[in-house]
Amino acid sequence: MAKIRRPTQAGAFYEGNAESLKKQIQECFLHKFGPGKLPEISEGGPRRIVGLVCPHAGYMFSGSVAANAYYKLALDGKPDVVVLFGPNHTGYGSALAIMNDGVWRTPLGDVEVDVEIANQIVRESRIIDVDDSAHQFEHSIEVQLPFLQYLYGSNFKIVPICFLMQDLSSAREVGQAVAKVLAEKNAVIIASSDMTHYERQEKAAKNDKLALEAVETMDEAKFCSVIETYNISACGYGPISALIAAAKIMGAKEAKLLCYKTSGDIIGDYSSVVGYAAVSFTK
DSSP: OOOEEOOSSBTTTBOSSHHHHHHHHHHHHHSTTSOSSOOOOOTTOOOOEEEEEEOOSOHHHHHHHHHHHHHHHHHTOOOSEEEEEEEOSSOOSOSEEEOOSSEEEETTEEEEEOHHHHHHHHHHHSSOEEOGGGTSSOHHHHTTHHHHHHHHTTOSEEEEEEESOOOHHHHHHHHHHHHHHHTTSOEEEEEEOOOOEEEOHHHHHHHHHHHHHHHHTTOHHHHHHHHHHTTOOOTTHHHHHHHHHHHHHTTOOEEEEEEEEEHHHHHSOOSSEEEEEEEEEEO
C-alpha cells in the first residue's frame, strides 16, 4: 500500500474538486496577467527548459503568474521527472528534507515520488534527510502539482525537497547534487517562491526587480547578496539559489523573467503587497 501525502490546501489555496480546479487553472492561463491562452503540450517538444521559478500563493493571487511558466513548459514538451524545491513555512521536520517514496494526492489524482532519483539525491548530497514530516503541512510544493497534472495528468514523477535551511552553501550543495543525479535525464526543477512580503507596492517592485535581475545573471551568490543587502523577504531564496546552481550544471544558457506581478496588481490594494515571479531557465 503506497504512502499517501494528502492535500492540505485543496479548498483553500485552490479549488477542492477536480472540475472546479480544472476550470480555475484554465482561468489562470486565460487571465490578463497569464499567457492569455490555454497551453498545448508539444509532444516532441525540444525540452530546453531545465528549471522554473513559480510562485505559491492562492491561485486567485498568483495563479496567473505561475501560468506563464507552465505555459512555456507545455510548449517545451514533457519532463519525466519534476524535482520541486520549496521553502519550509511550517518549521516541522529536518533542515533539508526529501520525501523518497509514496504518492502526493490532489483533487486531480495521485503523482508518484521517483524513489530511485530521490535516493540518489540523498546519497549524492549527504546533507538532505529523508523526512516526511517537513512535507506534511507545507504548501509551497503542493500548489505546483495541480498545474503539472493539468498539463500531464499523472504521467510524470516528482521528487519534493523542502528547505528550512536556506543559506547559500547548503543551497549550492543541494543544487549541485540534484544536477549531477539529473544528468542525461528528462527532468525539470521547479523552485517555488514568492517574492517580497507585505511591503508597499513601490518598495516591493523596486526590491524584487533587483533580486530578479540577479536571478537573470544566473549568479546564486549575487542573488543571495541582493536578498541580504536589501533585506528582501522572498520566502524561497534557498530554493531559487539551488535552482540557479543546478541549472548552470544542467546546461542552462539563459534565465528569463516571464512575468512579475504583486497581489496589489490583482486586488488593487497597494499598501501591503506580496510579489510573484515566473522565471524560466533554458539551455
